Amino acid sequence: MRALGDLVRWLTDPVNWQGSHGIPVRVLEHIELSAISVLVALLIAMPVALYLGHTGRAGFVAINVANVGRALPSLALLAFGLVIAISLGLGLGFWPTVFALVPLAIPPILTNSYVAIREVDRDIVEAARGMGLSEGQILRAIEVPLGLPLMLAGIRTAAVNVVATATLGALVAGGALGRFIVDGLALQEYDQLMAGALLVALLAVATEVSFAALERATVPAGMRAIG
Amino acid sequence: MKRGRTLIAALVAVAVVASACGGAGSGTTGGTAATRPDVIVGSTNFYEQITLGELYSQILEANGYKVTRKFNLGNREIVEPAIESGQIDVDAEYLATLLAFVDKDGKIAKPTTDPKETQTGLQKALDPKSLTVLDYAQATDQNGFVVTQATASSKNLKKLSDLAPIGNTLVLGGPPECPTRPFCQLGLKNTYGITFKDFKPLDTGGPLTITALEGKQIDVGLLFTSDPSIVAKSFVLLDDDKHLQLADNIAPVVRNALLQKDDGTLKRLLNSISAKLSQAELNDMNKQVAVDKADSKVVAAAWLKKQGLIK
Numbered sequence: 355m356r357a358l359g360d361l362v363r364w365l366t367d368p369v370n371w372q373g374s375h376g377i378p379v380r381v382l383e384h385i386e387l388s389a390i391s392v393l394v395a396l397l398i399a400m401p402v403a404l405y406l407g408h409t410g411r412a413g414f415v416a417i418n419v420a421n422v423g424r425a426l427p428s429l430a431l432l433a434f435g436l437v438i439a440i441s442l443g444l445g446l447g448f449w450p451t452v453f454a455l456v457p458l459a460i461p462p463i464l465t466n467s468y469v470a471i472r473e474v475d476r477d478i479v480e481a482a483r484g485m486g487l488s489e490g491q492i493l494r495a496i497e498v499p500l501g502l503p504l505m506l507a508g509i510r511t512a513a514v515n516v517v518a519t520a521t522l523g524a525l526v527a528g529g530a531l532g533r534f535i536v537d538g539l540a541l542q543e544y545d546q547l548m549a550g551a552l553l554v555a556l557l558a559v560a561t562e563v564s565f566a567a568l569e570r571a572t573v574p575a576g577m578r579a580i581g
Numbered sequence: 582m583k584r585g586r587t588l589i590a591a592l593v594a595v596a597v598v599a600s601a602c603g604g605a606g607s608g609t610t611g612g613t614a615a616t617r618p619d620v621i622v623g624s625t626n627f628y629e630q631i632t633l634g635e636l637y638s639q640i641l642e643a644n645g646y647k648v649t650r651k652f653n654l655g656n657r658e659i660v661e662p663a664i665e666s667g668q669i670d671v672d673a674e675y676l677a678t679l680l681a682f683v684d685k686d687g688k689i690a691k692p693t694t695d696p697k698e699t700q701t702g703l704q705k706a707l708d709p710k711s712l713t714v715l716d717y718a719q720a721t722d723q724n725g726f727v728v729t730q731a732t733a734s735s736k737n738l739k740k741l742s743d744l745a746p747i748g749n750t751l752v753l754g755g756p757p758e759c760p761t762r763p764f765c766q767l768g769l770k771n772t773y774g775i776t777f778k779d780f781k782p783l784d785t786g787g788p789l790t791i792t793a794l795e796g797k798q799i800d801v802g803l804l805f806t807s808d809p810s811i812v813a814k815s816f817v818l819l820d821d822d823k824h825l826q827l828a829d830n831i832a833p834v835v836r837n838a839l840l841q842k843d844d845g846t847l848k849r850l851l852n853s854i855s856a857k858l859s860q861a862e863l864n865d866m867n868k869q870v871a872v873d874k875a876d877s878k879v880v881a882a883a884w885l886k887k888q889g890l891i892k
Contacts, residue, residue: 374779440792443796445792445796445798446783446789446792446793446796446798524782526789527754527781527782527783527784527789527793527798533782536757536782537757537758537782540756540757540758540782541757541758541761
């Protein structure tokens with residue numbers, strides 16, 4: 355119970371809400387780090403998923419390759435990212451962490467998006483083709499809108515994983531909410547450590563809830579009754 | 582000193598200490614050079630300690646002592662009991678850290694920022710253990726604050742007190758606990774009146790701090806005073822002119838039993854090393870071993886020759 359009291363005291367102390375080391379700055383840093391990482395993963399995974407999903411080629415090979423990303427330990431990627439970032443002159447903190455987070459975000463985005471496109475009813479696609487739509491038009495006007503909820507579910511999984519793992523950045527002198535956890539441990543200030551963990555968990559839940567709402571909002575009107 | 586190393590090192594140390602127990606009897610009876618007692622030189626498990634062990638070993642060997650090297654034994658938790666119990670006879674130690682280690686509650690003496698005073702206190706704490714600390718060197722291995730060569734020349738920085746008027750334009754980097762530690766940011770504020778613009782949590786004298794200094798993400802970084810990167814990267818170690826840090830000067834520690842068997846030559850030889858071992862000399866040797874990957878045996882021999890201590 356004392357630990358809980360310490361936690362509440364830490365979270366309500368105005369000092370911890372101010373300046374470049376305060377909670378608002380760290381939360382924004384965490385969101386920025388996570389958003390950039392997911393965005394980079396999207397730029398890599400989405401074109402591949404759309405192409406493979408639409409053509410139906412080599413899909414499972416790509417998915418299996420992407421799944422290796424799940425098996426790579428993020429900590430090792432972080433160390434590797436640090437070496438690369440230093441040699442490229444990108445500095446400490448932000449970019450090494452992005453390097454570690456992107457492979458974590460790729461598999462759910464790639465897998466879900468590929469399946470989302472494949473799962474679109476082939477009769478609809480054939481009908482569209484029969485009506486003279488080009489392949490690009492089929493993808494844009496039919497496959498993507500119909501697959502969007504499932505694609506968003508993949509992005510949601512990726513984003514939640516990334517938000518929860520972005521704490522690693524503090525190990526390579528990054529900012530974000532991991533700072534509270536790493537510094538709390540170094541200083542043996544367990545209230546700070548717990549507050550950091552709690553804030554990360556809250557941010558991950560908030561990410562989950564926002565994406566769930568977005569998924570519901572993007573279900574095409576014609577499909578709502580079914581769901 | 583502060584560096585903890587692996588389980589493997591501990592296991593090796595146990596094995597070495599065990600074999601030393603077995604060999605002790607034959608070692609003392611086999612010595613035919615009657616005037617010179619045999620000496621076992623020990624060390625803890627990082628490069629600086631091994632170089633220091635080589636310095637001690639080679640100067641003794643050059644003067645007719647039969648030396649057995651027992652290096653890399655482990656951390657102080659292993660090496661200190663080893664010298665106390667006679668498994669080793671000599672090792673290189675750090676005044677303040679050893680005093681805090683052998684007299685944990687500070688009942689006999691507390692380490693201070695003055696090496697002379699700390700050495701006297703340490704000797705008091707070592708008396709009941711029948712150990713003697715010989716002369717200390719100018720060289721230390723303790724917290725040091727460094728800036729890049731460019732920062733030092735553009736802002737004309739030589740010593741820590743030079744930072745006081747411009748601290749509010751500089752970013753300090755160091756281990757996350759630095760802001761609340763008396764030998765880090767807190768001490769800089771209280772002893773020197775330095776208030777930094779910001780603090781960046783990094784690591785304890787490791788690659789992050791070095792990279793952040795080079796990449797100008799920090800202006801002042803905490804490294805150990807004998808860190809090889811100070812020489813390798815041409816960092817400028819700011820002089821601790823108001824004596825914030827405890828005196829962790831390097832000094833040989835010897836068993837009294839060995840000194841009694843000796844005619845005073847051993848003491849004179851080891852003290853002659855301390856007399857020449859400046860911070861710059863130590864850091865240069867550390868850089869050769871840790872950065873250039875030179876053999877510590879060769880580095881030690883070259884240094885002893887350069888100083889005219891061996892032929």
